[in-house]
Amino acid sequence: MDAMEDQWPDLVISDIQMPIMNGLELCKRIKADIKTSHIPVILLTALNDIENQIQGIKDGADAYIKKPFDARQLVARTEALLENKKRLRERFKIGIPLTKDNNLNIRNDNAFLEKLYHLMAQNLDNQNLDMDQFARQLYLNRTHFYQKVKALTDKTPFEMLKMYRLKKAAELLVEQPELSVNEVYTMTGFKSRTHFSKLFKEMYHTTPGKYSAKSKDSNIS
Structure with a gap:
């Protein structure tokens, strides 16, 4: 936990039976902290106690592997979790809502x-926006x-x-064609x-004026 204050791993693999803090508590603390909740956690155990497995799932573990195991199983599970994380990045990046997803970790990140996104919407026209205020309102330091x-x-x-702002601009140009480009920007x-x-133009491969004119022509036709 101390190490994660300075650098986040792509994934955590932890035994459940450990001194001082066991793997279940470690997983719970990682997933409960907004700073680290996105990090996948794999729990390893020699215990066959179903209660521990259930608790691991409740605490947000992304995978649960019983010992003894084939190393290939661990590698395959790790690769699958990292690939899934990559796909989620693409979904999050384009703003697809995931609130109905049953996965606890996805819901937390969403x-x-x-x-x-709500903060960006509130500050849509703020030309002097300080991104540090977003960090403060999300209870995180800048880093x-x-x-x-x-x-x-x-x-x-x-x-x-x-x-976000460019997408909103494109929406305004289409949905409110009476607005000028100067007003939209x-x-x-x-x-x-x-x-x-x-x-x-870099994002939509055309100028705002032509984008607006094209939407007007489409509405007329």
Whole structure:
């Protein structure tokens, strides 16, 4: 736990029977902390006690492997969890809601991102936004906030905010075609039309004006 204050592992593999703190308590603490709840945990045990297995699942363990085991089983389970984590990054990155997912760990991470998206929505037109205020409102220090967002989405908070604002701009251009490009870029927190147009074109491969004109033509036809 002390080591994770400085650097987060991609995955934790822990025995259940350990002195001072057993594996179940370790898993529970990792999953209960918003800073580390996204880290997959594999629990190993020689115990056949079904109660321990049930408790491990309740505490958020992503996998439970009984000893003795074939090393290939552990490697395969590890690879599967890391691949699943990679797929979740893609889903989170594009903002697909996962609140109905039955997986406790996914729900916890989704709740964190929902709060982040809510903060971005509240500050949509804030041209002087300080990202540190997001960290404070999510009860994280600056470093952990950046690490958490990067771990979940493979994007920095600034990249997430930029993508969010550009998507909102595209929605406004389509849903409210009476708005000018100048109005849209200020409504979505960009400081200059030139910068906004450059980023918009990089994402949508066309200028905001042409994007808006195309949506108008579609509505007319």
